[in-house]
Amino acid sequence: MNSFLYTSILFLSTLTFAQTKVDISLDTNRALVGDVIQMDINVNSNVQVIWPDIEVLIAPIEVQSFSEIDSVLKSNLNRYHQNLSIQLFDTGDFVLPQLPFVSSEGDTFYTDSLNISFVPVLLDTTNVVFDIKGPEDVPFNFSEAKPIVYGSFIILVLILLIYYLIQKIKIKKGVIEEEIAPSIPCEIEALEALKNLESQGLCEMGEIKNHYVQLTEILRCYFDRQFELETIESTTDEIVERLRTKKIEISLLTDITRLLEEADLVKFAKSNPDNFTNKRFMESSYRIVECCHNMNEEVLDV
Amino acid sequence: MDSLEIKEINEKIKQESAFVDLLSLEMNKVIIGQKYMIERLLIALLGNGHILLEGVPGLAKTLAINTLSKAISGKFSRIQFTPDLLPSDVIGTTVYNMPKNEFSIKKGPIFGNFILADEINRAPAKVQSALLEAMQERQVTIGDETFAMDEPFLVLATQNPVEQEGTYPLPEAQVDRFMLKTVIDYPKQEDERIIMRNSLTDSHQAVNAVVSLEEIMNARSVIKTVYMDEKIENYILDIIFATRYPERFGLDHLSALISFGSSPRGSINLATAAKVYAFIKRRGYVVPEDVRAVCHDVLRHRIGITYEAEAEDVSSEDIINQILNKVEVP
Incomplete structure (x- = not known):
């Protein structure tokens, strides 16, 4: 009877006190240097939770991108979720520290710390060393060349027109000069x-x-x-x-x-x-x- | 008309134009350094036209017409055009006469020989229209009665080229009714010295009536007999047509600068003014110099310039100069 009483009290206490659960997961614990690892943070709580500054806490690991904090209220329970893409341009084993989540009641809940290994790219020394490839040639596209072609055509037409007008004026002037300046004094x-x-x-x-x-x-x-x-x-x-x-x-x-x-x-x-x-x-x-x-x-x- | 007749006209003109010197001398007693304006006033007076004077204030415009009226013993009226002026203030109106129990006519200041319409562009269009109609028709209707204007009837209107805000610029059709538009400039330094001295010593001479109205009317009839050769007529028409169709006279570039050319009133007034000028110069015939001498004043306000001309700072004056330099002189 007593044990039943204690069990009941314990069970009730879990119902009356704040229920907060934080969880962190990675899609892999081992990645090549510079590779992106997906990190998911899930927080379930019946009270409001203050999100930590993850970027600062996980340094030197860099956050490449992160999603908005998604929140869903279901059966008086707030479910928070955020996805982050992290990477590191260094090799070695790194520890992702515990991330603190502070509830509105002042309690702090930590995630688990995780180990991540960033390994270097293995060089294939068995193959022949090739020269660095040059930039590839862009294939010819007429639509890109259109303004140049049309512009050149217009300029050519204008040059011909100006030349024609100059010739015409010269001819006209010549006629006038002939009229104005007859040979007799x-x-x-x-x-x-x-x-x-x-x-x-x-x-x-x-x-x-x-x-x-x-x-x-x-x-x-x-x-x-x-x-x-x-x-x-x-x-x-x-x-x-x-x-x-x-x-x-x-x-x-x-x-x-x-x-x-x-x-x-x-x-x-x-x-x-x-x-x-x-x-x-x-x-x-x-x-x-x-x-x-x-x-x-x-x-x-x- | 043969050469003998022209000699007769010359003789007659020498007799009839004797008053011109007298009149000029009398006016020069008071008006200093505005010989050009006095000459233009005489042209308008003898040509039975009206004159529009443009110049900044203080250039003796009012004094000139006042002096002219005194020297000719004519009746002088001055109308100061203001935005609240009414047509009845100019031409007159009917007034109720209580003892007689009837309406009697009160004539306006327009009934005179020499009318000064000061700052004509300050009055609204209806007042300008009333005046200009009287100028053109030479008669005014008040109530049921029509009155002919006194002869000679010379309207001298003034315009101030500055302070254009709140003015009612004269429409082209109205401006066309002025025989001449004369632009007056400041007097020369020496002339202004004399004006200043005269003013300080209060030594203005009294103007005497030296010419009668009859003499003016006689001179007008003599001017009509001044001979104008067909060549001069063609020259005038060439100038007028060059303002309308400049491309016909090798002035293609002016086509874009002229919005409208001179009206037939332009050719009539140019011919009349040239004849009067010849009369003033004691000649019984018109020479091309006479046409040239009055051309600017006759055509200045009859040529409309385009926005393009305004943008290029080309005035009607420049256009006239180009036309005169291109049209062949007979």
Whole structure:
């Protein structure tokens, strides 16, 4: 009866006090240096348990990776589980120390300590020693080369386009230059044009305005070429002002001004100069061209 | 029209334009160093147009038009444009007359010969519109009655190029109604010295009426007879068309910079202004120089520039210069 009483008391005490069980297991106790060993920790407790800092405790053995602590509550019992992958880059026998788990009631529960052997890799000395293999060649893949191929193609097309445009501009320039720079010197061209105008006898035919339009055009073209002035797009005042900068003799400049102003009167104010005046301006035009040319020659000689 | 007639016109112009010197002399008594502005005022006055002046404050814009009205013995009104101005403040309104038990018309300041619309871009669009309509139609309707404006009727509007916040910029269609847009610059140092001395010694001379309104009206009719050759007409049209289709004149690069070219009002005003300029220079015929002299003021506000032009810092002024340098002079 007494023994039954004691047994009952003992059995009840196990029910009333905290029940905590910690367990640790390895998938192997022997591994090659650097090999990974799986370590499982299982804790069953009806109270909360504080997890130790395993990484610090098991040093020098290294923790390569670890899972989250998995907890399951079943029949008022907390079941904790964690898996760790451990390894060591050293050889020898090592002792995995006891890991302390502290319950919320202040009791500490330890796991068993375990022995682990890390053995070196055995060298096969019977075989011939080979050279270290070089890196393998990567097989050709067109999708990787696509940007380079397409980029090169675009650059090539652009180069050809630029070359084509340059050639086109050169051709165009050449044409313009040919147009702008005829072989005949400007003074000869002007004198011939004046002779041609005179031979037309426009004044005698009553086409005085047309005569002065052509006369001023010849002179403006001549000034344009001789002094490189933009006289075609300039008014009489502007032409005179620009010629003044070319240091033309005052008397010659006066003649030019008089002629252009008279031409303006004919062109824009229906002025009708007499034959004598027309003849005088025609002669004056020849003289202007010759004097301007001589003056320019002198400047070039100096 | 033959050469004899032009000689007659020349003679007539010499007689009729004698007042120009008198007027300029009288204005120069008070306005120092703004010869260009005075000349443009005369062009607008004699060309029966209106003028928009752009310049920073203190450049004698108000004084110029006030002096002009005194020298011509005309009626001068000044309207200071503000954001709360109403169209009735400009043109007038009907007021209830209690003793007579009827509405009577109270005319606004626009009824004058010389109107200064100061800082026109400070008033809302409806006020600007009321003024510009009166400028164009030369008549104002208040209630049921329509009143013709006094002649000469010259509106001088001013714009301040700075302080653009809270302003109502004039739309292109409204700006087009101004014959000229003149940009005024600061006076030269020597001129400003005289202005400063005159101001310190309070030695401003009194302006006398030297020209009558009739003389102005006569001059206007003479200006209409100033001869403009077909070549000059073509030159004007070439310039105007170059603002619209620059590529036709070898100015392809301007196509991207111009959003719109000058309207037909541009060609009309350019021709009129060129004629007036010839008149001021005592000539009975127009020469290309006359067109060039007024071209910037006539076209400045009639050419719209694109965002691209703004980004490249190209102004309508630059565009006009390029056009003038490209269009062949007759």
